[in-house]
Amino acid sequence: MIPRYQRVILIVLLAASLAMAGILWHLRQRAHQRLLAGEDSAPTQAPEVAPAEQATLVAASDADGSLLAQDRSLPLPADPGARARVLLGKLLDLYAAPDAAHPVPGGAPGIAQVFLLPAPGPKDPQTPDAELAVVNLTGAFAASHPSGIETESLTVLSICATLRANLPRVTQVRFLVDGQPRPTLAGHADLTRTYLTADAVPTGGTTP
C-alpha cells in the first residue's frame, strides 16, 4: 500500500511536469513567431538610395573583340566619383555572369574606388574642365583576371568607354591595383600608361 503522502507528492510532480511542458511549448511557439516576423522584415531588394537613371554600359565581347553599348536603367548616386564606381561595378557584374560574352570573375567588388581629378597637361579649349579618372582595382580582381592580350585590353577599354559614355568630362583614365601602380593587368595590358577615353569607342550598341 502506497502511503498517502507519496501519492500526493507524485500527483504534485506530475502536475508540475505538465505545467512546465505547457510553458515550454508556449515559449517555443513565441520564439517561432518572432523568427518568422524577423524574416518578413528582411529586405528582399537592395534599397534604392537614388532614383533610377538611364546609363550606358559598354560591354566587351571576346568572340569578335568588340565593344557594345547597352542602355540600362540604374539607381545612381549624385556624386560623380561614387557614380563612376557604381557604373563600373555594374559593368564587372555583367562580366561575372555565368553566360558572359567576356567572362571575368569577381564582379562589382573588383572596383575598390574611383577618384576624379582635374586632367593634367595643357588645357583643351573644347574641354576646359576635363577630368582624369583613377580607377583602383582590387588585387583579387587582377589576380583572377584571365591572361591574354585581347581579354585584358577589352577589360581596360570597356572601362574607359563606360566612363566616357556616362561622364563625358572624363578624358583620361589611369589604373591602380590595391592603391599601387602595377605593370600589367594580368601579364599583358599595360597599366602604367594613361588611357585616353577618346580611343575607346564602342563598335556597336544594343538595348536589352
Add this chain to the structure above:
Amino acid sequence: MRWIERALACAALAALPAAAQQSPAAPSAHFVVVLDAAHGGTDPGGRLAGGQAEKAATLALSVRLRSLLAARGIAVVTTRESDTTLDPNSRAAIANHAKAQVCLSLHVSESGSGVHLFVSSLAPAQSSLFLPWKTAQAALVTRSLALAGALNASLQHAGLNVTLGRTSLPGLDSMTCPAVAVELAPERAQDGTVTAEPDDADYRAKAAAALAAAVLEFRLEPRQP
C-alpha cells in the same frame, strides 16, 4: 708548283663553310625577322586548358616559325631559345639591335577565338634620329599596320578566324621595327565549342605556316618612306 696546289686546296677547304652559308637555305643578311616568344622563366604567362603554361606554348610557336623562316632564307633573331626570364625592355633592346624589318611578339591565350593581331595603340609620329624609349614604336606604327594587314590576309587565306586590334603592350611600344603582337587563341566552331586548342600541334603548325607566308609576302612589299 706543288705548294700552289696545296694553297688552292686549303683555300677551297676554307671556302666550304662560307659556300654552305650562301646556300638557298641560308638566311639573308638584308631582311631580319625578330621572334619574341612572350613570357618565360619566372613569368609563366597564362595557362591553357590542357595545363600548359603560355611561356612553353609561345616558345614552341617561336621555334616552329623560326624553322619555317630560316628554311626560306630569312635571317631570324629570337629573344629567347629556352625557359629564361626576360623583361620587356630587354626584348625591345634585342629587336632594336637586330635592326629588324619584322618583329613578331608571340602570345597564346585561352580567351577568344582564332588569331588576334595587335598593333601598338600609339598615335603615328614622325621618325627622327632619337626616339623616346617608351614610345619609339610611334614612328613605325604605319608600317606595323601594313604588316598586320599582310598577316591578316595570310591567316584568313589559311582559313583562320582573325581579330585585329590596337593595344598598349610593354616592350612592343619600344620596338623600332614594324611590330605586331600575335596571340593564338583556341579555334572555335560557330556555336563557340573549341575545335582546336593552341597547344594542338597541327593547329600551331597551320598558324605558323600562315605567319611565315605573310612575312615572305611582306618582304616583297615596297617600303614606305
